[in-house]
């Protein structure tokens with residue numbers, strides 16, 4: 110009797126929920142059930158010859174310094190690579206560190222970036238303000254129509270960067286169409302996949318070259334630590350991404366990697382429940398007379414419903430709503446909530462509501478805000494793990510106060 114012939118010995122054959130519990134399970138000689146935290150910065154070697162071989166890359170999988178190699182961090186990356194279907198990945202201190210690395214590791218002075226204009230604030234800063242300081246120009250386009258990317262491509266375009274669905278208005282970008290355009294011009298497509306989650310959208314299968322996550326969001330999912338991860342082919346990760354991480358050092362700590370590993374064990378369970386509730390809340394809000402518009406990718410009223418059905422297996426844990434009466438009404442609603450908290454974080458066990466115009470998107474001009482759908486009455490709701498009926502009752506009470 111032996112498990113060698115059991116097909117489930119291969120974690121790639123496991124369903125997502127199983128992968129998130131068992132994937133990337135390195136064990137110490139003590140065979141601990143839960144993953145260990147390796148809180149060490151360095152490693153010692155049995156001999157000088159061993160050290161020389163290791164530094165020459167002759168010992169695969171070896172560890173020589175925790176800035177770029179730590180067993181707990183490795184386990185987190187392996188677990189993420191499994192659910193993403195990626196050959197390799199690297200972890201970072203935050204989602205922004207991951208995005209900055211993914212983008213900046215692919216360009217040099219004289220190159221050009223094309224990005225969708227509706228991006229998370231920090232991501233927009235990296236392509237619009239930071240990259241140009243080093244001679245990398247960028248063009249921002251309305252991401253809803255793939256043709257806008259085709260028109261913006263130049264012979265020196267090396268990176269196309271998108272986020273879908275976007276923050277906060279849940280607009281979609283057609284990943285497959287944009288991947289084809291990028292590749293036709295010899296550019297790499299980088300997708301920030303936070304809003305759809307690794308469970309419900311597979312950018313690599315649709316043609317993306319690198320996928321990034323803020324692990325701070327659904328992956329931790331309990332408001333504890335920051336983290337980020339970049340996933341893709343062995344070739345891209347082991348060359349550019351690894352070198353950038355190794356030499357610039359935005360490393361994920363072993364402790365935070367361990368918290369994220371524990372977060373992943375309940376990832377599928379949490380996201381399924383949060384998505385079930387988001388669907389119910391979206392339907393309840395859409396039926397309310399004081400709500401002008403509810404934006405939810407798998408609701409028929411979403412302007413890109415067909416694309417949402419094609420590219421996302423479910424509709425996200427986030428939704429946006431436009432309250433009649435503008436900013437005053439949006440503030441009155443938020444301030445009357447008893448269960449849902451006012452916070453700009455997302456993907457958390459706690460339901461969180463934010464007014465993008467005055468918080469996350471306050472840095473942008475009113476013109477840009479309106480272009481990207483950030484109206485005065487817009488609220489973004491991240492649906493958590495509370496009972497869906499409690500959330501709906503909380504929102505109904507608050508709407509009555511508007």
Ligand SMILES: *Cc1c(COP(=O)(O)O)cnc(C)c1O
Pocket residue numbers: 203204205206208229231232272276301303304322323324325326335336337
């Ligand atoms: C939060 C977020 C980021 C940045 O991640 P941090 O962990 O906060 O640095 C990037 N992109 C998206 C879509 C996000 O939601």
